[in-house]
Amino acid sequence: MIVFAANPAEAPCSATHRLSPMFEARCIAVAGVSDRLGSFGHRLAQAITSTSFSGKIDFINPNYGTVLGRPCHKRFSDLDASPDLAVLGMGGRHLELGLLDAIEAGAKSAVIFDACFGETADGMSLLARLRGIAAEHNIPVCGGAGMGLVNVGSGCVASFYGAEHLKPGGITLIAHSGSVFTTLAMNDPRYRFDVLVSPGQEIGATVDEYIDYAATRDSTKVIAVFMETARNPGGFRASLRRARERGIPVVVCKVGRSEEAARMARSHTGALAGSKAAYEAVLEETGAICVQSVDELMNLASLCSTGRLPGKGxxxxxxxxxxxxxxxxxxxxxxxxxxxxxxxxxxxxxxxxxxxxxxxxxxxxxxxxxxxxxxxxxxxxxxxxxxxxxxxxxxxxxxxxxxxxxxxxxxxxxxxxxxxxxxxxxxxxxxxxxxxxxxxxxxxxxxxxxxxxxxxxxxxxxxxxxxxxRGSLPAGSKTTVLSDKDLGWRQRLSTGKPLGEHEALSMLSAFGIPVVGSEVHNDLDGVMAAGERLGYPVALKTATEGVDHKSDVGGVLLNVRNRDELAQAYERLAASIGPRVIIQAMAPRGVELAFGCVQDPDFGPLVMISAGGILVEHFGGQQFALAPFGQDRALELIDRLPVSPLLDGTRGAAPADKLSAARALSRFSAMCASLAEGLREVDVNPVIVSAKGVLAVDALVVPAAIGGSMARIAPGLNINN
Missing domain, CATH: 3.40.50.261 (Succinyl-CoA synthetase domains)
Known part of the structure; x- marks a missing residue:
């Protein structure tokens, strides 16, 4: 290892974080530089040397003896010191060998600019091969399809954009988009940056690692993130929580919120953009600040950049x-x-x-x-x-x-x-x-x-x-031992057989969610006996398999008041739809809500609460949260609903029992988390909240093994928009 002068600024970087060698490099090796004017290699060489970087910079290109008047080595193995950072400014066909040569020479991190869309000699995807190399050697690799990185304070530049104009400040910028990286870094002198990075395709380091690293830097006062996806969803949530715990604001502009933008993101950097609702739930849960535009991103980043943060008021x-x-x-x-x-x-x-x-x-x-x-x-x-x-x-x-x-x-x-x-x-x-x-x-x-x-x-x-x-974050979810109840319902869902309404309500009840009393029968005698047990008035619904939207086919009859009406109602349903029915006690009057859950491909079960029943036509404002969560969080979600004032009582009506509703919603989230692998969707609508408590009246459960989408989670809702 090369020995630097006694000046601490020139000491070899200490790997206190996996990304420290990348951002705190004191020895940089740059492959692919050129003395040919107008070439990428010439531009790269100029950018790398654009600041007063006090560390060591080595150039590599077998076709040159010098570049920009600096000695140029033929290969990484010719270096007299292992580089902290290898900058690979070469085309795709040379990248596999280039990265392997750098690793063999002892490189601790690397930057790649090429889009890596080609194939290796044996026909393998170049991008997949590079990711495999990075994982095998546990080396952080920034890129490809990015602009690299800059540590403004140290003058470390691993980009083909010069940084001589940048002055150090408190903003760390992490931008999946190279254009956002250059627009913000090169356009406005009001913004002062600590470090900037364009992770691109994240070959060997994901956005969560960059967030986590930035939050360890005393010089970073705020982290501004322009992102397309979280390739490590669990790490993303954890890094945001750690930044919040360290008192560092993280401001996130998540793109790919619409379906069309998500499709474009997949073609842009290979990102699979998740749903808008799931990401917003993650950002809120972890204490990050969600914004919708680059202007918002930088206004907030600038406001936080001095390190002064507001108190109450x-x-x-x-x-x-x-x-x-x-x-x-x-x-x-x-x-x-x-x-x-x-x-x-x-x-x-x-x-x-x-x-x-x-x-x-x-x-x-x-x-x-x-x-x-x-x-x-x-x-x-x-x-x-x-x-x-x-x-x-x-x-x-x-x-x-x-x-x-x-x-x-x-x-x-x-x-x-x-x-x-x-x-x-x-x-x-x-x-x-x-x-x-x-x-x-x-x-x-x-x-x-x-x-x-x-x-x-x-x-x-x-x-x-x-x-x-906002204060402290709620405690993260803990792993719990599965009960016989959990295992039993997991096994039932794994069969892939649809759950009828009665069985779906039974599953809710098993997890402590109050449900309306109900029975299923296939004949008139059973129905009549159930009417006596449940007490009049009752509701009668078809339970014919495959009928999910019962009202659409005339399969719901309400307020059946006595035995004669029950017999007539059953005969009508049996003749028109089929003999199998569910008979239920009539729920009390109250405010109707809806609980729902879908499986987000990145973050798992995403719980929704909204107005339910006919109220959904008049009140919007669905609220989302990742499962599981506690009663306080559930109450917070309920209080945000536009329908919430009705729960407080209007025009002389008694206030509804919101605490019971919050308890039921929290238990619903626990159920969805426990059974996540077996569930595709759950729809509980309506959930009636009255002064006496809460009752789930109707439920639809779609096992994961069935596939498809029932699209019943809040009518008209697209969680990607």
């Missing part, structure tokens, strides 16, 4: 415009933005420093007459807000641009914000295309993020406030 906005204050007020009200509600004490303090014509409010307009004391109300207000307990962060807006500063003291105030308050602070412009790139760069030099667009600013502070106030 909300944001206070200070502006120099009455009109823009009103615009922000409107948007905040419409979006329920996370702005602070000023206390009477704060309002009284503000009245004492504001000119009489200005009203204490949030947002706060501090602009009066343009005199020599114009900036003083701004300064005094920020000092007051800095000490207000209800204020968690402070934003300042002023008409300051790269080509115009109308009040120099406001500029000084903006630059001095981190010294005036210990709370998170930022500068914003209500106009999304404000001319302030240079100003934004100057501000971030002083630790002040700059956000353009009032909608984006409100969205960012709201999501960050929610992240901050």
């Amino acid at each position: 909300g944001a206070a906005l200070v502006t120099d415009s009455g009109g823009l204050r009103e615009l922000a007020m409107d948007l905040a009200a419409e979006t329920q933005a996370g702005l602070a509600r000023f206390t009477d004490r704060t309002i009284q303090s503000l009245r004492q420093v504001l000119p009489s014509q200005l009203e204490p409010s949030n947002p706060l307009d501090c602009a009066a007459d343009l005199t020599e004391n114009f900036s003083k109300p701004f300064e005094d207000a920020i000092d007051i807000l800095s000490g207000a307990e209800e204020v968690s962060m402070i934003g300042l807006e002023a008409d300051l641009r790269d080509d115009y500063v109308y009040e120099e003291r406001l500029l000084r105030l903006a630059l001095d914000l981190p010294q005036r308050t210990g709370k998170p602070c930022f500068f914003y412009s209500s106009f999304g295309r404000a001319n302030n790139f240079k100003l934004g760069e100057r501000l971030i030099e002083g630790g002040i993020p700059c956000i353009n667009g009032i909608g984006g600013a409100l969205n960012a502070v709201t999501k960050l406030q929610a992240w901050s106030e």
